Amino acid sequence: MRTHSAPARLVAVSAAAALLLTACGDDDGETQAAGDDDGGTLSIYNCEPQNLMPGNNTENCGSRILEQLFTGLTQIDYENYEAVPAVAESWETEDQTTWTFHLREDFTFHNGDPVTAQTFVDTFNWVVDPDNAQAGATFHDKFLGYDEVLAGDAEEMEGVRAVDEHTLELELTEAFGQLPVVLTYTSFFPMPEVAFEDMEAFQTAPIGNGRYQMDGEWVHDVEVAMERYEEWPGEEPGSPQRLEWMIYNDVDTAYTDVLAGNLDILGEVPPHRITGIEDDFGDDWSQHESSRFVYMGFPLYDEEFQDADLRHAMSMAIDREEIIENIFDGSQTAARSILPPVLPQGRDDACEHCHFDPEVAADLYEAAGGPEELTLYTDTGTGHDDYVEAIGNQWAQNLGVEEIRYESLDFAQYLDLHESEGVTGPYRLGWLLAYPSPQYAMEPLYSEGAPSNYSGYASEDFDALIDQANAADVDDADEIYQQAEDILLEDLPVIPLWFQDYFIVHSDRVADVEMDLRSYVRVEDVTVTD
Numbered sequence: 001m002r003t004h005s006a007p008a009r010l011v012a013v014s015a016a017a018a019l020l021l022t023a024c025g026d027d028d029g030e031t032q033a034a035g036d037d038d039g040g041t042l043s044i045y046n047c048e049p050q051n052l053m054p055g056n057n058t059e060n061c062g063s064r065i066l067e068q069l070f071t072g073l074t075q076i077d078y079e080n081y082e083a084v085p086a087v088a089e090s091w092e093t094e095d096q097t098t099w100t101f102h103l104r105e106d107f108t109f110h111n112g113d114p115v116t117a118q119t120f121v122d123t124f125n126w127v128v129d130p131d132n133a134q135a136g137a138t139f140h141d142k143f144l145g146y147d148e149v150l151a152g153d154a155e156e157m158e159g160v161r162a163v164d165e166h167t168l169e170l171e172l173t174e175a176f177g178q179l180p181v182v183l184t185y186t187s188f189f190p191m192p193e194v195a196f197e198d199m200e201a202f203q204t205a206p207i208g209n210g211r212y213q214m215d216g217e218w219v220h221d222v223e224v225a226m227e228r229y230e231e232w233p234g235e236e237p238g239s240p241q242r243l244e245w246m247i248y249n250d251v252d253t254a255y256t257d258v259l260a261g262n263l264d265i266l267g268e269v270p271p272h273r274i275t276g277i278e279d280d281f282g283d284d285w286s287q288h289e290s291s292r293f294v295y296m297g298f299p300l301y302d303e304e305f306q307d308a309d310l311r312h313a314m315s316m317a318i319d320r321e322e323i324i325e326n327i328f329d330g331s332q333t334a335a336r337s338i339l340p341p342v343l344p345q346g347r348d349d350a351c352e353h354c355h356f357d358p359e360v361a362a363d364l365y366e367a368a369g370g371p372e373e374l375t376l377y378t379d380t381g382t383g384h385d386d387y388v389e390a391i392g393n394q395w396a397q398n399l400g401v402e403e404i405r406y407e408s409l410d411f412a413q414y415l416d417l418h419e420s421e422g423v424t425g426p427y428r429l430g431w432l433l434a435y436p437s438p439q440y441a442m443e444p445l446y447s448e449g450a451p452s453n454y455s456g457y458a459s460e461d462f463d464a465l466i467d468q469a470n471a472a473d474v475d476d477a478d479e480i481y482q483q484a485e486d487i488l489l490e491d492l493p494v495i496p497l498w499f500q501d502y503f504i505v506h507s508d509r510v511a512d513v514e515m516d517l518r519s520y521v522r523v524e525d526v527t528v529t530d
Helices: 008-028 030-038 060-069 117-128 146-151 193-197 251-259 271-281 308-316 320-328 358-367 385-399 411-419 438-446 460-471 478-491
Strands: 002-005 041-046 074-077 082-085 088-093 098-103 160-164 167-171 212-214 223-228 242-247 285-297 373-379 403-409 427-431 494-506
Touching: 041 060, 041 251, 060 212, 060 223, 060 242, 082 088, 117 146, 117 160, 117 167, 117 193, 251 271, 251 494, 271 285, 271 320, 271 385, 271 494, 308 358, 308 385, 308 478, 308 494, 320 385, 320 494, 358 385, 373 385, 373 411, 385 403, 403 411, 438 460, 438 478, 460 478
Parallel strands: 041 242, 373 403, 373 427
Antiparallel strands: 002 088, 074 082, 088 098, 098 167, 160 167, 212 223, 223 242, 285 427, 285 494
């Protein structure tokens, strides 16, 4: 039997933090007094979310906000990449197919409603209901009864059961060792009964069970404000009393606002600002490795891009090091794999077709009948335009493409265009790990019919290996996931570009600014000093 329960280490960390706060108050007197009284107000950059519905969220603009508003069954310990307790205080399984989660009794929603096993049953079933058209529904596809609900033959999934008020049983259609890690995803966050009455109204001011609760409604393109939820029973409550997510459509404007003291934190410094960051901010900046994978994808539903040799040629015609040096001041890592190096399963040089070789690329492109005109797509206002244009220039120079056009849209419109298969040329996108698993680095993007598979890629061999790895014991799955990665690197539905480092700048009124491998600033840990 595999079991998991709350590690003693979490209790120790909480106690140490409490002692540290006490000591700071004694030592720093009036300087620390304001922060110690209420934690202060923290303002932080964000982009406009596509939505604030946990089951419908697949992008980081909304995920950063939802993660503070909600707490799931499990959460990630980013020191060892393992799932640890959250609402569930422990769990167990005999066969990795049927899992029993024992819930804490002290979690409540921000309106006072209790969080019970039935809460998760109702939420999971609502997300999966096809009438609700939630983008995160497919993340529930391993629950027994998912297919029946999707087909309209059942109203609830047979494999999601409330044994009693605080015992939740999840039965899967197959063994899946990654389940506790997967349950940290936003799609599995619990929602209160009031949400199901009018979801569109609910997402203007979501009522969650997380460290923070909404203060007013989401003001589109302007702000999402939150206050600390004092009844949150977790071991590490948020440090700031108030979070103000300031929404910008131009990250460069956010940079100048931090510089002017009008914004506390920007976690996505635009590439052209990196060379001047030390002069601008002195010690108030930091650099962080992340799992973010940046790539150029192909619309494989378009006949023009279905030849793998064409895609190999376009990959080999990109001089990644030159772009990284000229645009990013050498601060990114050229990608020659799909799995990020920060994962234990990552390999540094797994991709045969990711090395710059313009002569071979030109011959392959000509033999494959590569197009003389290309339209390149990207989202605007977040600093990606420069390197997309550099890639276009290299394709013109190294492949003889005669005309390059560019289409730039704001992020929400950009995703909508992908979902409608309206993209007609190579496109820029990134993918970061919402949870640290090779399964998440590949299955949502490349499995046939997966929600973020915008290229329309389909491979029976790849899907079979992912299924085999998912069913394997966690300790035996790594090599199988790498075999699946090898298929991707031969078919190349996307061109690996680089793994992104993130640069944070902040005002002099905050401290303890850290980022996890998902590129999320740990806002709950930031100290506001005045």
